[in-house]
Amino acid sequence: TRQATRIDGKAEAERLRLRIGGEAARLLALHGAAPGLAVVLVGEDPASQVYVRNKGIATRAAGLVSVEHRLPVSASQADVLALVATLNADPAIDGILVQLPLPQQISAKAVIEAIDPAKDVDGFHPVNTGRLWTDGGGLVPCTPQGCMLLLAGVRERLAGLNALVVGRSSIVGKPMAALLLAADCTVTVAHSRSRDLPALARQADILVAAVGRPAMIRGDWIRPGATVIDVGVNRIDAGQGKTRLVGDVAYDEAVPVAGAITPVPGGVGPMTIACLLRNTMIAAGRRRGWGELD
Numbered sequence: 001t002r003q004a005t006r007i008d009g010k011a012e013a014e015r016l017r018l019r020i021g022g023e024a025a026r027l028l029a030l031h032g033a034a035p036g037l038a039v040v041l042v043g044e045d046p047a048s049q050v051y052v053r054n055k056g057i058a059t060r061a062a063g064l065v066s067v068e069h070r071l072p073v074s075a076s077q078a079d080v081l082a083l084v085a086t087l088n089a090d091p092a093i094d095g096i097l098v099q100l101p102l103p104q105q106i107s108a109k110a111v112i113e114a115i116d117p118a119k120d121v122d123g124f125h126p127v128n129t130g131r132l133w134t135d136g137g138g139l140v141p142c143t144p145q146g147c148m149l150l151l152a153g154v155r156e157r158l159a160g161l162n163a164l165v166v167g168r169s170s171i172v173g174k175p176m177a178a179l180l181l182a183a184d185c186t187v188t189v190a191h192s193r194s195r196d197l198p199a200l201a202r203q204a205d206i207l208v209a210a211v212g213r214p215a216m217i218r219g220d221w222i223r224p225g226a227t228v229i230d231v232g233v234n235r236i237d238a239g240q241g242k243t244r245l246v247g248d249v250a251y252d253e254a255v256p257v258a259g260a261i262t263p264v265p266g267g268v269g270p271m272t273i274a275c276l277l278r279n280t281m282i283a284a285g286r287r288r289g290w291g292e293l294d
């Protein structure tokens with residue numbers, strides 16, 4: 001039987017990180033400085049601590065400068081805004097990432113809007129959102145950016161293809177839809193209020209799932225030959241007191257139908273951090289007049 005191409009996000013991310021590492025070494029030799037990324041963690045959320053640690057490791061491994069700032073869970077919004085202002089003004093810092101979620105006394109909106117858009121490597125500032133939906137040229141959110149890079153690896157031409165994005169969050173679904181539209185796809189965005197999701201999915205040459213519901217998208221929803229990008233990360237019970245990660249797509253059902261599919265784990269996930277480093281390079285190139293780095 002036919003089998004979908006397994007899109008190896010881990011290998012793709014490794015290649016991207018190596019390329020960024022080479023570029024960082026070149027910049028260091030040329031300018032005596034490497035791009036710098038500051039990550040701000042407020043509080044002690046265990047998942048956030050893991051993310052921040054992994055970001056720091058990946059940043060240093062690529063030869064970029066990583067700075068971590070930890071504030072107590074009791075920090076005030078003014079404390080966070082003061083730190084952001086310091087980082088905005090620091091010429092050695094090219095990228096600022098404030099790890100979400102923030103403790104409830106702090107408005108994520110206020111903090112995101114305080115970040116210099118030129119240093120907003122998460123791409124969440126309204127200026128970058130606006131650029132994404134208009135003529136581009138801003139910093140693009142990491143996860144959808146990674147999805148587009150994976151798509152480019154298996155699809156030579158996206159123009160005219162029907163794309164369905166399931167999920168409309170500001171960090172994945174909406175920016176994903178904007179990128180597919182900019183790539184000349186015919187884009188549909190589905191969400192919890194959409195009717196007849198299976199029928200919408202069967203029209204899709206490209207199906208991006210960003211929902212957060214394990215194996216919600218079934219094999220018989222998938223158009224034969226479609227490219228399936230599974231952003232979902234769901235921890236499920238695997239029996240015997242163990243858990244495992246699965247995506248939003250029923251992978252085993254999808255494999256005989258799809259043309260290509262990302263696994264979970266090992267698909268979109270690794271690309272997200274690689275794209276954070278990529279955004280830091282791009283931001284550094286623009287801010288420091290080092291040219292348009294990629």
Ligand code: NDP
Pocket residue numbers: 143166167168169170171172173190191192193194197210211212213231232233234268269270272
């Ligand atoms: P959100 O919870 O913010 O958004 C989920 C979206 O799915 C919402 O738009 C919601 O609709 C929609 N939805 C919920 N139930 C249904 C349903 N039954 N049918 C159709 N749509 C539905 O999640 P995120 O966008 O932040 O993340 C999505 C998934 O991607 C999660 O599993 C997350 O862990 C993962 N993720 C992975 C990353 C990676 O690097 N690999 C990075 C970021 C996220 P509505 O708007 O109507 O509520």
